Amino acid sequence: MTVFAVQEVEGRNLLPAKEFGEVVFLLPPRTNIMFAPKPTTSRIRYGLRGFTQEDYLLLIGDPVAIGVATAEAFRNTPTVKFLKWDNREHKYYPVEVEL
Helix, strand or coil: CEEEEEECCCCCCCHHHHHHCEEEEEECCCCCCCCCHHHHHHHHHHHCCCCCCCCEEECCCCHHHHHHHHHHHHHHCCEEEEEEEECCCCEEEEEEEEC
């Protein structure tokens, strides 16, 4: 299992996400899809090429990149597992969505 984090955010501790698998960042910090939409979209698509129903998507970073990554994940599989942060418990919970 792999946790695909949409974008690396400086100063954000994603260590709790490792409980669900290796964390892989699709985009580096400070990437702004507005300035380079085609290359950024290609990078997301390439990063998610092996995405399966066993993997997780962690929605963090640029909101447009999050939308692109979500759409791409659903292109690969009809069911996507997301990790949702709970501020009270200070941990991630999996949320499975089927379209």
